[in-house]
Amino acid sequence: MSTLASSSVPFESTDENTDTQQADTSKLGIASILANVTEAAVVTNLSGKIVGYNRQLNDVVPHIHDAHCITDLFTLSSKSLNTTCLTNIGDTVGRRSGSFPIQLTRIHTGAESQPSIPTFVSMLRAPDTRLPAALLYKLDEHILRFSMRLRQIHIAKKEHARYAKQATLNAITDPLTGLKNRRFVQSFMDLQWHGQFRKGEDSVLILFDIDHFKQINDTHGHPVGDEAIKVFADCLLSQARPTDVVGRWGGEEFIVLLTNCSCEQARVYLERVMTHIRLLKVPCDQGHISMTASAGYCAFSQAKSVEHSFTQADTALYAAKSNGRDRYKKASA
Numbered sequence: 001m002s003t004l005a006s007s008s009v010p011f012e013s014t015d016e017n018t019d020t021q022q023a024d025t026s027k028l029g030i031a032s033i034l035a036n037v038t039e040a041a042v043v044t045n046l047s048g049k050i051v052g053y054n055r056q057l058n059d060v061v062p063h064i065h066d067a068h069c070i071t072d073l074f075t076l077s078s079k080s081l082n083t084t085c086l087t088n089i090g091d092t093v094g095r096r097s098g099s100f101p102i103q104l105t106r107i108h109t110g111a112e113s114q115p116s117i118p119t120f121v122s123m124l125r126a127p128d129t130r131l132p133a134a135l136l137y138k139l140d141e142h143i144l145r146f147s148m149r150l151r152q153i154h155i156a157k158k159e160h161a162r163y164a165k166q167a168t169l170n171a172i173t174d175p176l177t178g179l180k181n182r183r184f185v186q187s188f189m190d191l192q193w194h195g196q197f198r199k200g201e202d203s204v205l206i207l208f209d210i211d212h213f214k215q216i217n218d219t220h221g222h223p224v225g226d227e228a229i230k231v232f233a234d235c236l237l238s239q240a241r242p243t244d245v246v247g248r249w250g251g252e253e254f255i256v257l258l259t260n261c262s263c264e265q266a267r268v269y270l271e272r273v274m275t276h277i278r279l280l281k282v283p284c285d286q287g288h289i290s291m292t293a294s295a296g297y298c299a300f301s302q303a304k305s306v307e308h309s310f311t312q313a314d315t316a317l318y319a320a321k322s323n324g325r326d327r328y329k330k331a332s333a
């Protein structure tokens with residue numbers, strides 16, 4: 001057996017658990033033990049905490065210094081590592097790693113005379129049945145590679161799920177404001193239209209349009225215009241209920257669908273939101289600018305279809321604009 005004394009990683013005893021079995025083990029010199037094991041190996045204490053590993057493991061697992069790599073491999077270890085537990089770990093890890101059952105060997109201590117290091121190492125190769133003071137996991141290179149592969153697959157799957165979630169979110173979100181986009185609102189309104197009558201509910205569709213928005217752009221520039229749109233969007237959202245849908249229809253036009261809502265309740269929302277809009281402040285070079293908006297609304301129960309309710313609300317919005325802006329108007333029946 002080759003002696004690899006210089007290639008072991010120094011034993012670090014950081015565990016608060018100072019039971020005698022562990023002390024006996026450290027006396028044996030885990031670094032020496034590891035140096036005499038030609039396979040990749042890692043030693044844990046009885047709590048499953050890693051107290052040493054050898055350089056061969058380093059070669060097999062390139063990211064050995066990432067503690068998680070190691071601990072992830074042993075997430076199956078238990079705090080009470082008795083024989084049954086060991087067997088379970090071996091079985092489970094064996095199953096996880098396909099055809100390579102993990103070798104778990106218990107290091108003997110507590111005997112009258114401590115075995116010599118070579119004897120000790122040979123004991124590692126021939127599992128004994130005596131009480132463990134520490135555990136030496138001799139890891140087959142294939143197992144390690146497999147475990148690393150599992151880990152990579154796991155990370156890749158998580159990444160993929162994250163990207164998929166982000167892509168779904170992007171597909172329904174307006175990038176400037178973070179509000180729902182037109183596509184989402186359209187689908188939502190269709191669903192709501194078909195669902196609400198069965199439930200005996202009503203919804204109210206509101207169209208908002210920022211007043212004289214072109215002037216904001218022309219006077220203060222597009223970035224300030226963009227900021228005004230964002231501030232406005234936040235305001236609409238903050239005044240709505242979680243069950244309502246607030247979306248950007250395009251440009252400086254917004255749509256809000258108040259679900260399970262009557263026209264009277266919609267008026268309460270509109271009063272509140274219009275007051276908040278008048279108080280908004282958008283920073284610009286000269287200090288800040290204020291804005292107002294106009295709105296038109298229509299209850300689904302007033303309309304023949306989603307499209308019809310939209311046209312009705314749009315006509316009401318136009319009337320609000322024509323009547324002086326900074327106001328809301330209900331669609332005529």
Ligand SMILES: Nc1nc2c(ncn2[C@@H]2O[C@H](COP(=O)(O)OP(=O)(O)OP(=O)(O)O)[C@@H](O)[C@H]2O)c(=O)[nH]1
Pocket residue numbers: 176209210211212213214215217221222223224225226229250251252321325
């Ligand atoms: N900054 C900025 N401007 C936008 C955006 N989308 C549309 N606009 C601008 O919004 C302005 C809308 O102007 P108009 O449709 O004439 O309406 P208005 O000036 O708000 O006037 P009224 O609606 O009649 O009160 C146009 O100048 C568009 O270029 C955007 O994402 N950011």
